Amino acid sequence: MNQQQADAMQVVMIGLGDEKFALDAGLVREIIDPVPVTKVAGARDFVPSVINVRGNVIPLADLRIRFGMPQTDSSADSRIVVIEIEIENEPVLVGVTADKVYEVTEISQADVQQTPRVGMHWKPEYIRFITKWREEFVIVPNMERILN
Amino acid sequence: MSAMDPTEIFRQEASELFEVLEGALLDLGQRPDDRELVDSAFRALHTIKGSGAMFGFDKVASFTHEFETAFDRVRKGEIKPTQELISVALAAKDYIRALIEDPQSTDDIIGEAILDDLKRFVSFDQPAAPAVQIAEAPPLVPGDSKQAGWHLYLEFESHVLRNGSNPLDLLEDLCKLGPCFVVPVTDGIPFLDEMEPEDCYLKWDVKLHAACDKDAIDDVFMFVQDEMKLTLAPLEQVEAPAPGPLFRLLDEEPAPTAETVVAVAEAAPAPVAEQPAAKAEPKTETAKAEAATEPKAEIKREAAPAKRDDVKQERGIATVRVQAERLDELMDRVGELVIAQARLTQLASSGSDLSIKMIAEEIERLASSLRDTTMGARMVPIGSLFGRFRRLVHDLSRDLSKPVEFVTTGEDTELDKTMIECLADPLVHLIRNAIDHGIEDNATRAANGKTEQGRIELAAVHSGAQVLVTVKDNGGGLNTARIRAKAEEQGLIAAGAVLTDHEIHQFLFHPGFSTAQTISALSGRGVGMDVVKRTIENMRGSIDLSTRPGQGTTVTLRLPLTLAIIEGLLIRVGEGRYIIPLPAVEECVELTAEDERSRGRNFLNVRGNLVPFLRLRDILSVDGSPDQHQKTIIISTGETQVGLVADQIIGNHQTVIKSLSKLHSDVTIFSGATILGDGTAALILDVAQLVALAQSKVEKHISEAA
Amino acid sequence: MATILTVDDSPSIRQMIKVVLEPAGHNVIEAGDGAQGLAKAQAAKLDLVITDLNMPVMNGLELIRALRKLPSAVGMPIVFLTTESNETVKQEAKSAGATGWITKPFKPEQLLSVVAKLVRA
Numbered sequence: 025m026n027q028q029q030a031d032a033m034q035v036v037m038i039g040l041g042d043e044k045f046a047l048d049a050g051l052v053r054e055i056i057d058p059v060p061v062t063k064v065a066g067a068r069d070f071v072p073s074v075i076n077v078r079g080n081v082i083p084l085a086d087l088r089i090r091f092g093m094p095q096t097d098s099s100a101d102s103r104i105v106v107i108e109i110e111i112e113n114e115p116v117l118v119g120v121t122a123d124k125v126y127e128v129t130e131i132s133q134a135d136v137q138q139t140p141r142v143g144m145h146w147k148p149e150y151i152r153f154i155t156k157w158r159e160e161f162v163i164v165p166n167m168e169r170i171l172n
Numbered sequence: 173m174s175a176m177d178p179t180e181i182f183r184q185e186a187s188e189l190f191e192v193l194e195g196a197l198l199d200l201g202q203r204p205d206d207r208e209l210v211d212s213a214f215r216a217l218h219t220i221k222g223s224g225a226m227f228g229f230d231k232v233a234s235f236t237h238e239f240e241t242a243f244d245r246v247r248k249g250e251i252k253p254t255q256e257l258i259s260v261a262l263a264a265k266d267y268i269r270a271l272i273e274d275p276q277s278t279d280d281i282i283g284e285a286i287l288d289d290l291k292r293f294v295s296f297d298q299p300a301a302p303a304v305q306i307a308e309a310p311p312l313v314p315g316d317s318k319q320a321g322w323h324l325y326l327e328f329e330s331h332v333l334r335n336g337s338n339p340l341d342l343l344e345d346l347c348k349l350g351p352c353f354v355v356p357v358t359d360g361i362p363f364l365d366e367m368e369p370e371d372c373y374l375k376w377d378v379k380l381h382a383a384c385d386k387d388a389i390d391d392v393f394m395f396v397q398d399e400m401k402l403t404l405a406p407l408e409q410v411e412a413p414a415p416g417p418l419f420r421l422l423d424e425e426p427a428p429t430a431e432t433v434v435a436v437a438e439a440a441p442a443p444v445a446e447q448p449a450a451k452a453e454p455k456t457e458t459a460k461a462e463a464a465t466e467p468k469a470e471i472k473r474e475a476a477p478a479k480r481d482d483v484k485q486e487r488g489i490a491t492v493r494v495q496a497e498r499l500d501e502l503m504d505r506v507g508e509l510v511i512a513q514a515r516l517t518q519l520a521s522s523g524s525d526l527s528i529k530m531i532a533e534e535i536e537r538l539a540s541s542l543r544d545t546t547m548g549a550r551m552v553p554i555g556s557l558f559g560r561f562r563r564l565v566h567d568l569s570r571d572l573s574k575p576v577e578f579v580t581t582g583e584d585t586e587l588d589k590t591m592i593e594c595l596a597d598p599l600v601h602l603i604r605n606a607i608d609h610g611i612e613d614n615a616t617r618a619a620n621g622k623t624e625q626g627r628i629e630l631a632a633v634h635s636g637a638q639v640l641v642t643v644k645d646n647g648g649g650l651n652t653a654r655i656r657a658k659a660e661e662q663g664l665i666a667a668g669a670v671l672t673d674h675e676i677h678q679f680l681f682h683p684g685f686s687t688a689q690t691i692s693a694l695s696g697r698g699v700g701m702d703v704v705k706r707t708i709e710n711m712r713g714s715i716d717l718s719t720r721p722g723q724g725t726t727v728t729l730r731l732p733l734t735l736a737i738i739e740g741l742l743i744r745v746g747e748g749r750y751i752i753p754l755p756a757v758e759e760c761v762e763l764t765a766e767d768e769r770s771r772g773r774n775f776l777n778v779r780g781n782l783v784p785f786l787r788l789r790d791i792l793s794v795d796g797s798p799d800q801h802q803k804t805i806i807i808s809t810g811e812t813q814v815g816l817v818a819d820q821i822i823g824n825h826q827t828v829i830k831s832l833s834k835l836h837s838d839v840t841i842f843s844g845a846t847i848l849g850d851g852t853a854a855l856i857l858d859v860a861q862l863v864a865l866a867q868s869k870v871e872k873h874i875s876e877a878a
Numbered sequence: 879m880a881t882i883l884t885v886d887d888s889p890s891i892r893q894m895i896k897v898v899l900e901p902a903g904h905n906v907i908e909a910g911d912g913a914q915g916l917a918k919a920q921a922a923k924l925d926l927v928i929t930d931l932n933m934p935v936m937n938g939l940e941l942i943r944a945l946r947k948l949p950s951a952v953g954m955p956i957v958f959l960t961t962e963s964n965e966t967v968k969q970e971a972k973s974a975g976a977t978g979w980i981t982k983p984f985k986p987e988q989l990l991s992v993v994a995k996l997v998r999a
Contacts (some may be wrong), residue, residue: 063748065792067836081828082847085835111835114834116833178890178893181889181890218961222983226891
């Protein structure tokens with residue numbers, strides 16, 4: 025049982041395009057409805073804009089860019105997941121766009137899959153591991169790497 | 173505040189005391205006979221010692237004790253504060269500071285060496301005073317006997333009640349040591365009409381049935397020992413302890429167990445009872461008391477005026493102490509309020525409800541004055557910073573053998589505390605430069621008929637919404653030819669290119685540009701002028717140099733008053749809205765059709781001046797076609813003007829500055845972001861960067877044309 | 879419980895006194911020099927004053943003398959803080975009207991014991 029607990033990980037399951045990403049629930053601060061974005065000219069393409077979240081101007085990251093996925097139009101299901109990560113030893117709030125937020129759930133690291141399915145264009149350093157959740161493959165991204 | 177750790181407060185306090193101490197020591201170098209300075213230094217040391225011991229800085233306390241002893245001799249006029257003594261004292265101050273702030277960084281050996289120096293100057297002729305020790309509660313030394321108890325006779329001086337001692341309390345404390353049998357001795361009580369209501373007439377005979385130490389009894393009477401007669405004898409024969417419950421003194425009617433006990437309880441409170449007579453009397457009473465102490469008061473009064481004066485300086489920093497973070501938080505809240513208010517104003521103006529509009533205006537007014545008040549609370553006089561440089565100048569002047577007079581003006585000029593912190597390093601660099609490179613060596617000065625002593629002026633002055641900080645030296649001035657040669661050598665300009673002197677001097681701000689012929693230990697390495705410039709620009713300020721050959725150089729820093737909220741000009745480019753800091757805006761003009769046509773040129777004719785302009789649409793990569801009537805906002809930094817072409821000028825905007833996250837640190841054309849009335853984020857354009865961008869385009873244009 | 883005024887130009891000492899006495903149920907008022915202390919003593923009914931001696935504006939001795947002239951402070955205990963174990967200083971303060979003293983540096987229990995000596999519930 026202890027073994028199982030050690031392997032279990034609370035995650036927020038989000039959908040982006042055809043993929044599912046599991047964000048470590050420990051990083052997630054809040055999930056909000058889409059807000060108007062402000063484009064930042066000259067910014068790197070995976071952090072193209074900023075948004076206002078409760079009076080803080082925070083960057084909005086697009087994971088699709090890092091995973092070479094096509095843009096999708098926003099829908100009624102679109103959300104922004106606000107996470108907190110460390111950059112140069114300082115906590116930084118970042119919004120992450122999601123086409124859909126499924127649920128907060130538990131995944132097991134015991135089900136970690138080898139990553140044969142992963143296409144060549146997915147940089148391995150962006151992925152912590154891939155696991156199975158309800159018979160589907162989900163990606164547990166390495167947010168620190170993706171955003172640095 | 174009550175949750176604040178006293179040790180942390182002590183650290184802050186010590187850091188202020190060090191500044192007071194350092195200031196006093198440095199001034200003492202100039203005015204060795206100024207008693208106020210000696211007193212001020214002494215008091216700072218005294219507090220550091222006393223408080224240091226309280227908060228566990230034992231080393232600080234013992235070291236400072238010696239330092240203080242040394243200064244006590246200066247205070248008593250036994251020795252003079254010579255330059256040498258002051259140098260040692262400064263080193264001692266640094267050592268104590270290290271002991272408090274970063275004990276790891278220093279070593280006892282250093283302390284001992286400094287102490288040896290101090291002792292040498294002060295020539296201790298008495299054995300070194302023992303280090304201060306944390307006073308322990310009086311140890312319970314085993315008593316001289318295991319006798320059954322004590323027989324005490326207590327007789328107090330008559331004024332003891334007036335000075336706040338209450339014999340009843342003392343008797344009560346005595347009872348805590350063991351069962352007591354107290355008999356009041358009433359033979360000293362005068363007739364009622366002779367009685368002073370505030371005097372104590374009772375005496376007591378007490379038998380204490382406890383095998384306690386004499387020390388424990390002394391401890392009870394420790395504060396009144398000089399104001400009483402206490403005779404103490406071991407109980408010779410064992411008497412039975414008072415029967416029944418322990419004797420207790422009560423203000424109200426005590427249980428009448430024994431006649432004597434009742435007598436104590438009733439007679440004793442009489443002197444302290446608040447009788448109307450007591451209220452009426454005190455004037456004559458206290459007058460007498462005063463008369464008694466008069467001679468001593470005379471002596472004290474001489475010292476008093478001196479103290480009153482040096483207090484003025486301390487007052488400047490004293491007042492209310494608030495954690496810096498709290499001010500930051502307060503500013504954040506005000507920022508949020510201003511943003512919420514902007515939303516309210518926008519909502520109100522789009523509706524038709526007049527009363528809501530009025531409330532919105534009222535709130536706007538309140539928010540604006542709250543903002544001003546809060547920003548005011550964050551303002552700190554720049555003098556606190558200037559003080560630090562006197563030491564720097566003192567040390568540099570000594571190390572480089574260049575006598576320098578250091579003059580500061582405008583210490584009262586206030587700046588946001590964050591700015592003051594950010595200014596420290598750039599100013600250190602500029603002052604170093606001024607002494608190291610600016611002021612000539614003695615021989616050169618003499619040859620040019622200058623005074624031997626060089627002069628560095630550090631000044632601050634308000635100028636509109638900005639503060640100008642200048643570092644001015646009366647040295648040799650910049651060597652324009654050498655700067656030019658260096659710039660050519662580094663390939664920054666073509667040989668023979670026509671440049672004004674001012675333009676040539678700008679190369680000093682170029683990364684990696686140093687003209688110092690000899691790299692000294694002090695300047696010419698580490699941070700350069702480019703870092704200084706960047707730091708100042710990060711504060712949304714600017715830096716400028718002016719120089720006159722043979723007469724000296726002046727570096728001028730222009731700084732905004734605050735980092736937190738600015739007045740901005742809100743503009744629109746395509747769909748996006750941006751803020752330009754208002755102090756940088758000179759004027760807004762319409763881009764004429766003629767200007768429009770001259771696409772390749774990108775110069776604007778402003779009353780005969782050619783001003784380069786940037787199309788923000790290009791810089792911000794905005795898609796779509798521009799509005800028909802393009803507007804140009806002329807901005808400037810120092811003497812350089814640049815036009816920015818936008819689609820629309822929306823109006824003034826109270827801009828609460830939010831910094832961009834590290835994920836956007838690579839984006840340089842924005843200095844931050846803010847939140848608009850409708851809740852969306854808008855970016856603040858970095859004026860200095862845009863001007864630099866425009867200039868580089870101009871240069872490119874010129875070189876292409878050439 | 880008791881209302882105690884602490885007068886010291888050192889905020890850390892005042893804070894130390896506050897953090898020791900407040901949890902013991904006392905109400906602690908602060909003043910940064912003698913003059914402020916005198917003003918506060920006139921404004922509030924105090925049960926005890928703890929004052930430093932070496933202070934700007936109005937030193938501790940001056941404060942003690944001034945307090946002893948206030949009708950409201952007759953019989954009010956006044957304790958002074960001193961780093962000196964020097965008898966002269968103590969005598970001077972006592973003759974100015976001080977009730978007792980606390981030797982700096984002191985420990986919380988020492989402060990509490992002195993306060994307990996002079997302030998009764």
